[in-house]
Amino acid sequence: RQPAGAAEQQAMIQAAAQAAVAAQLAQMPPPAPPSLPPVMAPDNSQIQVLRNAPAPQIAPGVQQGYQALNGGQLGAARQQYEAVLQQDAGNRDALLGLAAVAQREQQGAQAASLYVRLLEINPDDGEALAGLIGLRQGDVEQSEAKLKAILARSPDSGPVLFALGNVYAKQRRWNEAQQQFFRAYSAAPGNPDYAFNLAVGLDRLNQPKLAATYYQRALSLAQTAPAAFDRAVVQARLRDLGGATAAAPAADPAAPVIIKRQE
Template sequence: LPPVPMPPPGATGATPAQVVVAAVAPTANAPAAPAESDDPMLAPSGGVNRAVQQELEQRIARTEQELAATRQAMQAAATAAVAPRPEQLPPLAAPESPEIRVARSMQQSPVAPTLDTAYAAFNSGDLPAAQQQYDAALAQDPNSRDALLGAAAVAARQNQKDKAASYYLRLLELSPNDGAATAGLIGLRQGDISQSENRLKAILNNNPEAAPALFALGNLYAQQNRWTDAQQAYFRAAGAAPDNPDYAYNLAVGLDRLNQPKLALTYYQRALALAQDKAVGFDRNTLRKRMHELSTTAR
């Protein structure tokens, strides 16, 4: 599902325009039209008729020029989508963070205040404080899904993969069909790529808008250099969770890899804007440098 589909030349589906010319009443000095027709365009002579015909010819010429320019622009866009970009524009590598975006629960519970504190600490980058608060929430409610997801995200950010996996496994014990837990676990322990892909697709069959599964699937494709598939998965993930900076960032990376610098720059900018008050899996300074490179090249 490319973000900006472009129809091929001649396949726009537009209805051909019809030019309607109003009849001009004959003047006293103009010769009368033949009796068999009142259409001035069929008159054999006359200054008014020639003026109308010249205007019509000019309109037709302008229309043909506009159509030719449109076809040329469409062909150029189609060529740019597949043509290799200069080597001086290396794309950024896709981040390998398997983290699932932590969201505050909309349902009030006894551990809700603790979860709010943990979430704020996580977004501020204070991972030890976030872990402490998630542990406190789990002490009150060992089966809290938000607390388990949050603790897994903190552990993954700290590169404690085994610890993060234990939280995801606990979630799967509570709910074997938990898509976020499955996607997070696959991100940590991909194992057989084909099997991981099938598991993620099974999740998406039941829930096509499962953003964590789409994000994990995109990362799976990216590791195989299947950038067209990765870009499509990232596009769907960003659409399902439009406020997630990591999803916007990876979509930009996919577009960058597919030599679409203008679209890539748009989503890099979006990722940076969304990252103002959130924890992210990418380096902001590296992102700004890449944005500067793309902006300079586009001039």
């Protein structure tokens, strides 16, 4: 019986050791997955290789058109955008660019038709709707409601925020206009028109120092990007604000930009 007892004791020791090892393994974290997990073949044994879709490329004509627009060469910009549209009639960038050219040339009817064309392609195109509302006076309440509906889906859309600010500015609701202009500028800080309208809003609210800062910012941005405001008017207003502290703004500071440009 003594050999049998020794065998049982050895078995118990082995079982206890295995239990201890199992307990330690259970407390260890699971192994990290490999950096590239293996591809599992489907049940039909056909291996499918998935490739990432290439990023959409901007047509060279659109880039050249924007450079011409940026340089004030409206005729060359129009030619480039129209050439792109001859190849791709629904090219959104070219349509927006051509609308921007039409606005700079004071051809509001043509710009409006281009925005309508974009809305026919995509009724939810916030930039096209904002541009159309900016061109047409219409019912301000209806325009405000439409823009707010778009912002509910795209709260950081610079063109829509800019258009809503203009709607408020037309009604002299300067507190609300300034808030929308600030949001638009925050969404696109490289846009000179957004900086200019923000400066106008601050000017109307008797904040001359901040207004001067954004007037200067607008002039600086206008050196490298198309702008719809009159630079001479901004420079004159900056001279008026040169020694301003808490003085009231002039009776009629620069009017906000209602024309919307291409992003």
